[in-house]
Amino acid sequence: MGAWMVVGGALLALWATLVPPRPQPPPPEPEVRVLLSYGEREGFERYLFPELGVAAVGGPLQVLxxxxxxxxxxxxxxxxxxPLLIRKRQGMVTAYFEGLQFDLAPFVRLRPADPAQPVSFQLLLPNSxxxxxxxxxxxxxxxxxxxxVNQVGLESYLKRVLPSEMPSSFPSEALKAQAVAARTYAHTRRQAEGFWKRFGADLSDSVSEQAYNAAPPRPASDRAVEETRGQVLTFSGAPIQAFYFSTSPGSTAGIEEVWPERAPLPYLRPRPQGLPSAGRLEHEAEAQAFFQNWNPAGFLDAGSPFWRWRVRFSRLDLERLLARTLPERARVAPEHVETLEGSPPPDAPGFTLGQLREMAVLRRGRGGYVSALQITTSTGRYVVWRESHIRALLRPNKEFTGGQDVLLELWQGPPRLNFPLLPSAAFALVEERDPQGNLLxxxxxGGGLGHGVGMSQYGALGLAQRGYSYRQILEHFYPGSRLEAIR
Known part of the structure; x- marks a missing residue:
């Protein structure tokens, strides 16, 4: 009996060495909640769907x-x-499915009926x-x-952010840098009590946060997500604010220069992007010389057609533009539009712009980004603050000028007609006047595309082409930060 126990024990030991242990399921990944947008409208209206059509692909769907x-x-x-159609009918939420009709309460959750059988949701939208x-x-x-709101695993979310934010043809090290920056951004939003929480979300799918599901997953982008899985950037032990944007003109901006309500951060300071260095661009003469330099040699972001651009407005076009956009900005953000002279203010009935006499930069940051712009007309004097409102004020688009197509000339490639927004707030102004001094x-x-804070995506491309690893790229754009795994 004892001998059999010894032999049996040996056999069990042998069997344990021959049979590999059963693989353990991976730990559940963090989830992120994304508020989805419906169209190109401005403000909160872009997130309101008039009705919903949804088709579940891959398995049965449970409705709660x-x-x-x-x-x-x-x-x-x-x-x-x-297709499952959800509509509002006489104040009630009603669902329709293959001839069936049933009422729903105001809150609805659509999830896989079988947790082991994942489902994807196709939105049935017109012209989408x-x-x-x-x-x-x-x-x-x-x-x-x-x-x-789309509730999704963080890594799955990133596989739909990367191809929406950065071309999958970019080098792998640039893609991995983008994956870490996007993961850090989303992770920070998950932890923060921010604006989107009131809608049951952590962030939105628009470029005001980070673009999501504008393009399907790509193999190169998926690899970048997998090879950096769980990695985020931290500073002093906490996840950083990993802002990023498309193209710098040769320098990034400090966070407090673009968003004055935010405190300066040591890892989001103005940084030159290549040689020759931008230097300090607060003064108009230096800024004008810098932005009129269209020689790309030495600049990290010169792979982008938006590295340099220019747009020429006639005074008449500018008057028609400002007559629409100045009151619009005053209504949307009254705290960022100041009336120095003139009555009534731009957002009041009876406002008329008058003849444009001058436009002047009142304040710009070290990286060249304008943060205060003064408009002087025959009826008043106004200041528009903050880069996003300045870009919306000076839209190079005939929908606002009311005249012919507005050309945005790029340093390489064809011009863009009627661009929806000024590409960036990094620009200098050059006037043409008649002999009597009237503005013509x-x-x-200008240069760059985007707000200018943090990592420029074309700068990451330029560094990757110079042999930088994704860790070195991230250190360049977020100095002092550390790579750590999500806890």
Whole structure:
């Protein structure tokens, strides 16, 4: 008996060495909640869907509903790949599915009926061909329409951010730098009590946060996400604010220069992007010489057609433009539009712009980004603050000038017609006046695309082409930060 126990024990030991242990399932990845946008409208309206059409792909769909996000109950399980329509009818939320009709409460959750069988959701929208969404969909009915939130694993989310934010043809080290920056950005939003939490979300899918699911996943982007899985940037032990943008003109901006309400951060300071160095561009003569230099030699971002650009407005075009955009900015952000002289103010009835006499930069940061612009007309004098409002004020678009096509000339490639927004607030002004001193034309000589804070994506391309690893790229743009795994 004892001998058999010894032999049996040996056999069990041998069997344990021959049979590999059963693989353990990976730990659940963090999830992120993304508020989805409906169209190109401005403000909160872009997130309101008038009605919803959804098709689940890959498995059956469970519909839950209730009076709040925390009080949901199962309503019905539906077959996949058949359209589910959700509409508001006489103040009630009503769903339609293959001839069936059932009422729902204001909060709805769509999830896979079988957790082991993931489902993707195809939104059925007019004039839209968005890729399908993984994870779950949460719907909130409001008086103005439906809010739609996609709850998805963080790494799956990133596989739909990367191809939406950076061309998958970029070198792998640039893609990995983008993956870490985007993961850090989303992770920080998950932890913060920010604006989007009131809608049951951590962030939105628009470029005001980071673009999501504008393009389907790509193999190169997926590899970049997997090879950096779980990695985020920290400073003094906390995740950083990993802002990034498309193209710098030769320098980045300090966070407090672009968003004055934010405190300076040591890893988001103005930094030159190549040689010759931009130097300090607060003064107009230096800024004008810098932006009129269209020689790309030595600049990291010169792979972008937006590295340098210019747009020339006639005075008449500018008057028609400002007559629309100045009151618009005053209504949207009254705290960022100041009336120094003139009555009534731009957002009041009876406002008239008058004849444009001068436009002048009042303040710009070390990296050349304008943060205060003064407009002087025959009826008043106004100051517009903050880069986003200055870019919206000077839209190079005939929809606002009311005349012929507005050409945005780029340093390489064809010009862009009627661009929706000024590419950046990094520009200098050059006037043309008649012998009597009247303004005839104003040319904006500028560079870059985006707000200018943090990592420039074309700068990451330039560094990767120079042999930098993704760790070195991140250290360049976020000095003093450290790579760590999400805890």
């Amino acid at each position: 509903s209730g009076p709040s996000r925390s009080q949901l109950r199962p309503v019905v399980t539906l077959h996949s790949e058949r 061909s968005r890729p399908a969404y993984p994870g779950e969909l949460w719907i909130e009915a409001r008086a103005e329409g439906f809010l739609l 034309y104003l040319t904006l000589w």
